[in-house]
Amino acid sequence: MKIIILGAGQVGVTLAKNLVDENNDITVIDNNINRLHQLQEQFDLRVVNGYGSYPCVLKDAGAEDADVLIAVTNSDEINMIACQISYSIFNIPNKIARVRAAEYIRESNKLFFPEQVPIDYLISPEQLVVNYIYNLIQYPGALQVINFAEGKASLVAVKAYYGGFLIGNPLSSLREHMPHINVRIVVIFRRGKFIKPQGSTVIEAGDEVFFVSSTKHIRAVISELQRLEKPYKRLMIVGGGNIGLGLAKKLENNYNVKLIEKNQYRSAKLAELLDNTIVFYGDASDNELLIREHIEQIDVFIALTDNDEVNIMSSMLAKKIGAKKAITLIQSSAYVDLMNGGVIDVVISPQQITISALLKRIRKTDVVISVSSLIKGAAEAIETIVYGDENTSKVINKKISNIKLPRGTIIGAIVRKNEVIIATDNNIIQYGDHLIMFITDKKYIIDIEKLFRPKLFFLKKIKKTGFFI
Missing domain, CATH: 3.30.70.1450 (Regulator of K+ conductance, C-terminal domain)
Incomplete structure (x- = not known):
């Protein structure tokens, strides 16, 4: 597959790292030549220096015969324009863009289709x-x-x-x-x-x-x-940006939610936008504020500001003075590694969540319908669907023990119609089964596709009859 990645930031680099070992032809575009040199020294891929929304730059990157464009620069507008040019000039069949601004996301059903802004798959990190x-x-x-x-x-x-x-x-x-x-x-x-x-x-x-x-x-x-935790009731969110606001909206009707925002104007705005959330103007690292708001009664303290240090320190303080659990958003990969397994209970990496969503889309095929990244990309969970018959499929009517799975691959469950069957060696695979698999070495995903893909004439038949999308 020929893939163009627009943007050599943390998401673009991590995505290239995940895809380059899977027999993909990867080209990365960025206007920072130093980032590109570092990337080319590490991986077997092409780089193009320039602005990815320029037609000449996309042409240099091989847009004329590319299969996928993934626009993940820090600019929503550049990402959208690159998709537009990829569609209008180069007819790239699959266009994926990261768009962050809530103003665009709110109007996504009116904006993102071929007659307007032709993005085939929209990634909104905040919503993810x-x-x-x-x-x-x-x-x-x-x-x-x-x-x-x-x-x-x-x-x-x-x-x-x-x-x-x-x-x-x-x-x-x-x-x-x-x-x-x-x-x-x-x-x-x-x-x-x-x-x-x-x-x-x-x-x-x-x-x-x-x-x-x-x-x-x-x-x-x-x-x-583990000792079963009681269902959560009282939540405290720190940071009223797009993520904090979106989470509060989703939770406020079923939980007691408090939200702390450091910006006075923003806190007043949040109070207008939220119906059942108590909004405070203040600093979450203020010991007295947390005590005054009964932090010892909070089931989960959720730090979601755009500052890693603020999130880490406020979470550690909240845990120290009584919060039962802390969920902390951390952008820096170095901090993510440092905080895992420490005082903070759950570390959230928006980059890893975004990468997982991107990989799920890129790797979706006729047989692999879902892929999710686990443990910072070290492993993956895959959902495949079984097509064919005994003559065209390598797995139909065979016991799992008789299927030669790629190394490090485990079939965990079979979903057959509405029934969830926990897989054992004696289970026999049937047409239409959804298999939930865990794979510890992602380079074998290609082998999984080959194993579960039926012979070509069967695929042509189900495509002609419109059996799958």
């Missing part, structure tokens, strides 16, 4: 972060929740703590303890390494455990890995 945090609030104790098969099944990451049933016990005891709940622990991340679970594997405190289950059973499974 809001949805990500909302999922964590819905499932206390989870580090990450990814839904598959229209929400029927989920892959969940959770840290194991003392107090959970499984700590010190083999995984085989889970079925005995929860006989009516189907769940599979697909991988354990322990001290920086992946462990493939066996029945005799013992969970240790501090392990990051990834499990697949029916979405309705998430809370029950989490309770086996």
Whole structure:
């Protein structure tokens, strides 16, 4: 696949790093020549120095026969214009753009289609972060929740703590303890390494455990890995930017929400925009303010300002004086690594969330319909759909134990119509099954596509009949 990435910032560089090893032809455009030189020294890709919205620059980057344009500069306007030129002059079939401004997002259904601004897939980092945090609030104790098969099944990451049933016990005891709940622990991340679970594997405190289950059973499974937290009721948000406002709007009708904003004018505006959120003008690193607002009663303190240091320090202070949990937004990758596993309970990286959304779109094919990045890109969760028959497919009517899966790949669950089946070696794959897989080496995604793609004449047949989009 020939891919042009516009913007060599943190998202553009991380995206190039993820895609360059997958037999893709990558070209990165940026007007900072030093960034491009550093990128070219690290990876096997092309670089073009210049403004990505200029037709001549896009032409130099190979836009005339490119498959995908991904515009992730810091300018919404440049990203939109680049998509327009890619459509009007070069007819690039897939155009993806990052757009941050709430003013554009609010009018997205009127703006972003071929007759106006031809963006095929719009990435709004702020909205992605809001949805990500909302999922964590819905499932206390989870580090990450990814839904598959229209929400029927989920892959969940959770840290194991003392107090959970499984700590010190083999995984085989889970079925005995929860006989009516189907769940599979697909991988354990322990001290920086992946462990493939066996029945005799013992969970240790501090392990990051990834499990697949029916979405309705998430809370029950989490309770086996740590002392189950009560549903959250009282939340405090710090920072009234687009993310803080969006999250408060999404939460305020079902939770008691307080929001602290340091800018007086913005805090007054937020009070007008929010119906059931108590808005305060003040500094979240003010010890007296937090005590006055009963921080000891807050279930989750959520720091969402645009300043990493403010988010980190206010979260640590809130935890010190009584907040039960802290979720902290951190932009710097160095700070993300530093804060993981410390006082702060959950670190949110908007770059990683954006990368995951971009990869999900880029890697979507006729058989791989969803890809989500895990553990800073070290692993991925994949949803595939099974097409074909015994003559055209390598997997239909075969037991999982007889399918030669790429190394590091585990089938965690099968979603068959409305039923979620936890995968075992004896399960037989059927036409139309959605398979939820965990892969610890993303370079094998291409092999997964080859394994599950039926022979060409079958694909032509279902495309002709309009079976899938």
